[in-house]
Amino acid sequence: MAVTPTDLSAALVMTPVAPADWLVVLPPAWCLLTGALLLMLRKSLHLQAWLAVPALAVLVLIDAALLAHVATNGPATMVMGRWLPPFGIAFTADLTGVLFALAGAVVALAGAVHALTDIDGRGRRYGFYPFLLLLMAGVSGAFLTGDIFNLYVWFEVLLISSFGLITLGSEPRQIDGAIKYAFLNLIATTLFLVTTGYLYGIFGTLNMADIAVKAAAARAELPLMTLATLYLLAFGMKAAAFPVNFWLPASYHTPRVVVSALFAGLLTKVGIYALLRTLIMLFPLEREELSFVIALAGAATMILGALGAIGQSDIRRLLGYAVISGIGVMLAGLSLGSPGGIGGAIFYALHSMIVMTALYMAAGLAGRLAGSFDLNLLGGLYTRSALFSALSLVLFFAVSGLPPFSGFWPKVMVAKAAMDIGAWWLVVVVLLTGFLTTIAFGRVFALAYWRPAADALPDETIPPSALVPLAALTALTVVFGLFPDPLLSLVQHAAQGLADPQAYIGSVFPGRT
């Protein structure tokens, strides 16, 4: 019996996927694959690091290739199972997503190398490297997916991996921190799911490009303000914005320092990315209505973070507050909504991923060299290692936003964008935060590095595998501080692509625009 072939071109993509488009799904797929492999080899402790570090290096290369592809050809889309969007799950890589994914991969690679000496055999037996790769699968997937329910799934992937990492070692203080971290983050993602349920009820679609089109067409009669506000709360909680930031200083100082470094570089930034994606691309007019609320939350986050940093004696907790303070700058950029503001927020997020990771690494090394994390006891680090002190000083300047390091330019962009709309108070808050952060970190340098050690220091040296990633990340902040032009132009294009998503929509629905 001859079967007549049905014409499926209304439902399926009939042309084979172009080889370059495979790059779009490769980052999460690669991480899942290698993560599963490492999980199977979890008994071979000596193999773990030898497989994980090259795997992450390959991930950096994949993301770099994807960035080159997207920067020249515009956003790229691949759909799962060949189902045409909006029915199939689409992965869409645009400049914003790829920049975040690349920075995340760099941070993860640095963390994996740093962990060679920071995570001992016990930590490896509990599965540090498999968790790291699965975390990267979640992070890369979240940055590259074009489907909002799929974004929720990637959030959960990275959340469950982060639970594994934060409890690695199971010391009482880790359990304590993990409880607060786990409950509050789970509630935040559940809130995200609530909002996504409403969004599906309103639009009948989960594809982000499709939502952007439908929201623009029928904005007046839909309750989009509800969605925007709920997303702001859910992702604000993930990003640790005031007043839903309290899980972060309660937990980030408890795990192994390299785990804190990875969390500081990756997790809150996923929240910021999701805020950019939803509030700028999907609901721009609603964001404009909310802009004063976001600006106020951002200002409070900045000031609270900086003041919290000044009030801490444990340098790891001080860094937790510095992470929060940086989130405030990004929220301020987001609240402005102009290309300069969004670009500043993206640039600051990339800068913060690199610098906060490096700072946690530096704190870990300082603790190892001096035998304590307490500012009352730390001292004499300058005499122990001048190179390490110099690297730390560069990072302290970078996080405070002083030129010529990478924190300076995004702050200029945000301040300039705020001045353009006459929001002088926001400029004052950004500058004041920089000043307060300088005080907090200046004091760390004065006390921990310059002050002579009270007691004899433990006989520790910094192994090269711990120093190299720190030096590499520090070099990145210097390079992007001295030569910001390439990154600036990329970031400005990324911001334009978010604010005017025609290219994004055209990539998902060829021929519709």
Add this chain to the structure above:
Amino acid sequence: MELPLVLLIGVFFAAAVYLMLSKFLVRVLLGVVLLGNGVNLLLFANGRVLREVPPIIPAGHDVPVTLTANPLPQALILTAIVISFSFFAFLLVLVYRAYQDLGTDNGNEMRVAEPENDPLPPTGY
């Protein structure tokens, strides 16, 4: 059909929030479970509730001939159930470990990570 479902979701959410406001972790955990189930119902209601008409296309047709139930919310809920169940399992173990290691299930008394009398940083050399 939607109205009773919506009221039920409201009850789930109210009970979940009430339980999560407790300082005892076991209650918070139950609150999280209730919240997860409330969200599943919410997803279900947002897909529009219809009588049990399976979305099957009869032979010889290209599209369904009658209104059928929406199959997508079931896919979403199935995903959400798996996720919330596995998180519940993890949190249950975590809370139990916390009870063993910290000797309390009262969130206010868990001050190992954030000691109450944390020393202030030095004000000078």
